[in-house]
Amino acid sequence: MRLVVARCTVEYEGRLAARLEEAVRLIMRKADGSLAIHADGGAYKPLNWMSPPNFLEESEGRWVVSNEAGERLVITLHEVVSDVSHDLGEDPGLWKDGVEAHLQELLANDPSVLGEDYRLIRREYPTAIGPVDLLVRDADGNVVAVEVKRRGETTGVEQLARYLEFLNKTETLAPVCGLLVAQQINPGARVLAEERGIRCLLVDYSRLKGDAPEELRLF
Amino acid sequence: MKFRCERDSLTNAIGRASRAVAKSTHSLIHQGLLLQLDGDSLTVTGSDIDLTIQARVEVTGFESGEVLVPSRLFVDVIRHLPLGAVDVTLAESNVVIRDARERSEFLVRTMNSADFVSVPEVETAPISVEVSDFVAGLKRVIPAARKDDSRPILTGVLVATKGSSLRLVATDSYRLGLCDLDGIDMGVDEEGVIVPSRALEEITKVMGDVDKLFVKLDDNTAVFEFDDLTVTTRLINGDFPSYENLIPTDHPNVLIANRVEMLDAIRRVRLVGDTETPIRINIQSDSVTLSSGTDRGEAKEVIENIEYKGEELQIAFNASYLNDGIEVARSDAIVLLTADALKPALLKGDGDTGFLYLLMPVRVV
Numbered sequence: 001m002r003l004v005v006a007r008c009t010v011e012y013e014g015r016l017a018a019r020l021e022e023a024v025r026l027i028m029r030k031a032d033g034s035l036a037i038h039a040d041g042g043a044y045k046p047l048n049w050m051s052p053p054n055f056l057e058e059s060e061g062r063w064v065v066s067n068e069a070g071e072r073l074v075i076t077l078h079e080v081v082s083d084v085s086h087d088l089g090e091d092p093g094l095w096k097d098g099v100e101a102h103l104q105e106l107l108a109n110d111p112s113v114l115g116e117d118y119r120l121i122r123r124e125y126p127t128a129i130g131p132v133d134l135l136v137r138d139a140d141g142n143v144v145a146v147e148v149k150r151r152g153e154t155t156g157v158e159q160l161a162r163y164l165e166f167l168n169k170t171e172t173l174a175p176v177c178g179l180l181v182a183q184q185i186n187p188g189a190r191v192l193a194e195e196r197g198i199r200c201l202l203v204d205y206s207r208l209k210g211d212a213p214e215e216l217r218l219f
Numbered sequence: 220m221k222f223r224c225e226r227d228s229l230t231n232a233i234g235r236a237s238r239a240v241a242k243s244t245h246s247l248i249h250q251g252l253l254l255q256l257d258g259d260s261l262t263v264t265g266s267d268i269d270l271t272i273q274a275r276v277e278v279t280g281f282e283s284g285e286v287l288v289p290s291r292l293f294v295d296v297i298r299h300l301p302l303g304a305v306d307v308t309l310a311e312s313n314v315v316i317r318d319a320r321e322r323s324e325f326l327v328r329t330m331n332s333a334d335f336v337s338v339p340e341v342e343t344a345p346i347s348v349e350v351s352d353f354v355a356g357l358k359r360v361i362p363a364a365r366k367d368d369s370r371p372i373l374t375g376v377l378v379a380t381k382g383s384s385l386r387l388v389a390t391d392s393y394r395l396g397l398c399d400l401d402g403i404d405m406g407v408d409e410e411g412v413i414v415p416s417r418a419l420e421e422i423t424k425v426m427g428d429v430d431k432l433f434v435k436l437d438d439n440t441a442v443f444e445f446d447d448l449t450v451t452t453r454l455i456n457g458d459f460p461s462y463e464n465l466i467p468t469d470h471p472n473v474l475i476a477n478r479v480e481m482l483d484a485i486r487r488v489r490l491v492g493d494t495e496t497p498i499r500i501n502i503q504s505d506s507v508t509l510s511s512g513t514d515r516g517e518a519k520e521v522i523e524n525i526e527y528k529g530e531e532l533q534i535a536f537n538a539s540y541l542n543d544g545i546e547v548a549r550s551d552a553i554v555l556l557t558a559d560a561l562k563p564a565l566l567k568g569d570g571d572t573g574f575l576y577l578l579m580p581v582r583v584v
Contacts, residue, residue, distance in 0.1 A: 116372060116457065139457070202367070216579045217392045218563060219460050 001086045002029040007079040010037055012048055014071030020047055022078060027063075029056070031088070035065050035073070048073060104133050104148040106208040107181065111136050113203060114146060114179060132163050135173075143167070143176045152185030152200065157192045164198075220256050220284030220309040223319065224276060229261075229305055230298050232274040233290075235425040235448060236265035239272035240290040251330045252293055254307070255285040265290060266336045270418045271451040272425060273338070287332035288314055296325045338451055339440045345433035346406045350426065350445075356387050356398040357419050359547040359574055363396035364389035364416035375455040376419055379411025380404070384573075388462060389416060394540045395462055395577040396547065405434050413459055414441050418452035425450070466577060467565060470556035472529025474502055475569055476522055478553045481545050484509045484520035489538050491516040497535040497581040502527055502557075511538065534560045535583040541566075544576035 004027040010020040025047070026038040033052030054067040063075040104123065111118040117139035125135035125145075134146035145167055147160040160178045167176040178198035180189070185200050193200050233252060241249035253264040259280045264273045286309045296316055297305060304319035309329070316325040357376070365373035370392070377388040385403035389396050418441070426432065426445050435442040436454075443450040488498055488511045501508040504527055510519040534557060545553050550568030557564045566576040 116370065215393070216561060216582055218390065218395060218462075218465050218577065218579055219392055 001031060001088050003027075003082070003084050003086075004029070004077075004080060005082040006077045007081070008037075009076045009078070010048055011074045011076075012072070013074075014069065018048065024081065027075065037075070100133075100148050100150050103150065103181075103183075103203070103205060103208070106205075107146070107148060107203070108134055110208070113208065114144070114181065114201065115139065118144070127163060127166050129162060129166055132167070138177075143173045144179050145176050146179045146181055149180065149182040150184075152180050152182030152189045152193075154186075154189050154192050156180060156182070157189050157196060157198060160198055161196045164196075220254070220286055221281040221307070222256050222259075222261060222278040223281070223304050223306050224261065224278040226297060226300050226302060226305045226318075228276050229278075229307075230294075232261070232263045232276040232447075233294050233297060236263040236272045236274040237290045237294050238421050238425060239265040239267055239270045239450075241267040249336070250290055251287040251332075251335060252290040253285060253287050253332060253335050256280050256283045258283060264335075264338065266338065268336050269415060269453050270421065271336070271338045271449075272421065273449040273451070274425075275447045275449075284309060285332055286314055287330040287335050288327055289330060292327055296327065339453075341435040341437045341440050341442045341451075343406075343435050343437055345435050345442075345444060346404065347431050348403055348405055348434055350429055350432050352400050353385070353403060353432070354423050354426065356385075356400045356574075357423050359398045359549075360387045360389040360396035361416050361420050361423070362389075362543040362547060363391060363394050363576070365391035372413065372455055372457045372459060374416055375413035375459075376416050377411050377459045378405060378407055378414055380407055380409055386411070388459070390460065390462060390577075392460075393537065393579050394544065395465070396544075397462070397466075397575050397577070399573045401573065406436060411459070412436060412441065413455040413457065415452055415455060418450060422450050462577075465563065466575065467556075467558060467563060470558055470565060472502070472532055472557040473527070474507065474529075474555040474557070475526040475552050476507060476555070477524060478545055478548060478551060478568070480522050480524065481507075481553060482542065484522055485538060485542050485545070488518045488520050489542075491518045492538060494539065496538060497583055498538045498541060499533065499535045499583060502529075502532045502534070504531070529557070532557060532560065534564065535581045536564070536578060537581055540578055544578055548574065548576065 006027060007022060007024050009022045012018040028036045033054055036046035036049040038046050050065045050073050054065050057064040061077045065073040107113055108120055108123045111120045114136060115138055119137045121135040121137060123134055124131040132145045133148040136144050136146060138144050145163050147156055149156045157180060160180055164176055164178045168174045179201060180193055180198055181201045181203055183205050190200055237252055249267045255262045259277055260275060261278045262273055262275050300318045300323055306317045306319060308315045312329050314327045314329055360376055364376055373391055379386045381399060384399040384401050385405050387398045422443055425448060429445045433444040439454055441452050441454055488509045492511045492513050496511055496513055499510045507522045507525050508519060544566040548568035550571050552569035554567050554569050555564060560580055564578050566578055567574055
């Protein structure tokens with residue numbers, strides 16, 4: 001990662017012509033070949049940029065970045081304030097908290113969250129139209145197909161309804177009920193779920209993964 | 220269908236029945252109020268399937284019949300009419316509502332009454348119950364019932380026979396309210412039935428000024444009948460948690476404090492916290508200090524007029540749960556029995572043997 005802070009002017013030619021008048025800016029050249037020119041504002045959005053693959057031709061006081069599409073970015077450096085490079089190493093990637101897979105795993109570990117005496121049959125139960133997140137049995141031994149979402153929307157209800165239609169054709173499982181589990185469920189999804197005979201359940205992700213303060217309970 | 224009725228009488232009936240109407244838009248049909256006119260008797264029914272409330276009102280009937288109307292609109296229209304008599308007439312697919320002086324006229328589209336839920340019938344003999352004690356008992360335990368449906372069994376109130384008493388128990392697993400009502404027999408056995416707390420709460424709100432109610436129960440349904448009102452609810456199937464062995468019989472620490480002083484102190488201390496902020500209680504031989512704090516600030520209240528027997532103790536509780544328990548203890552003084560900072564505390568009114576409130580402390584750093 002090379003970071004250059006410089007007083008510069010920038011001219012772009014390609015899909016259109018654009019010019020950045022002389023000012024101090026951050027020029028960011030990443031290891032993947034991308035180049036972005038930032039002002040001290042505009043959040044994450046660069047003023048101008050060139051995606052990889054591209055070719056950087058660097059000379060005294062002048063960078064020319066071009067690509068095969070014929071786009072050309074000419075940066076004239078009037079004064080270089082700072083020019084540093086860092087090896088950031090391999091990035092472990094973004095871990096999104098609350099992803100459905102983790103929610104699914106937590107529920108699989110403790111199916112009683114879904115209902116009293118619920119027992120896990122299988123996680124990612126395979127069907128010809130895709131895997132059902134969780135297949136569980138309720139206290140009476142009935143099979144329940146569980147769709148786990150971070151946010152419950154009508155698409156999730158429809159997806160579960162398709163699974164139910166398929167599973168209820170399987171004699172060894174039928175009758176199979178549906179349960180939509182999510183951290184939030186929008187009103188439309190609730191209406192649709194009720195129409196399809198699918199129960200909705202809100203879960204507290206923080207509490208499931210134990211981030212919430214430990215609560216003392218009577219039972 | 221055509222009838223005339225005083226606005227306030229009709230408002231009262233439809234207002235009570237509409238309490239059972241589904242609050243959300245889950246299903247359009249459950250947003251309706253069913254009006255059934257038989258002679259001079261109008262029955263108004265609201266239902267969300269689980270809970271049904273039927274209110275009866277005497278009217279001047281001109282033509283019997285029934286119609287399903289959208290609850291909210293119908294209630295709003297009737298409520299806003301001028302004081303006096305109201306004429307309601309079914310005209311094809313509309314209900315025409317006029318004040319008797321014919322200055323106001325509304326046309327409300329009707330709904331298809333064929334789709335309305337059928338109210339379950341219970342054939343068992345009705346049992347008469349004294350209202351005042353029963354309702355007072357309900358009001359003491361209902362706050363402890365769970366509000367969300369993550370554990371459906373806990374959204375109900377256990378109604379069971381215990382010796383010569385009717386026992387009411389509700390718990391959300393953090394606290395438990397138990398009330399024994401002497402001399403009330405509701406025809407339930409020791410195992411009891413679990414009645415949705417929502418239905419019982421509505422009973423306490425809609426029943427009006429009556430001395431007796433009649434209860435009919437079968438395996439799935441409970442019916443509560445008053446003079447002009449019938450509340451029908453499905454029962455919750457399942458086993459209520461074993462609670463009796465949770466109630467400690469031995470508490471080394473006994474605090475007796477003025478109930479109103481405690482409530483006032485809690486109310487003030489809670490000002491700096493939010494719903495989740497616990498209240499810390501420091502109990503010493505001659506005083507109790509309640510404190511709470513968040514990023515917004517800190518609060519402390521000292522109550523000196525107490526009696527305490529036991530070790531000095533620091534314990535914390537969920538502020539709402541503690542407040543609820545003290546609120547429903549009816550005596551001038553409350554008794555707080557504790558073992559240590561992590562074991563359930565027992566709260567009751569001083570000298571009140573029919574009620575107890577078990578409260579789990581909150582672990583604080």
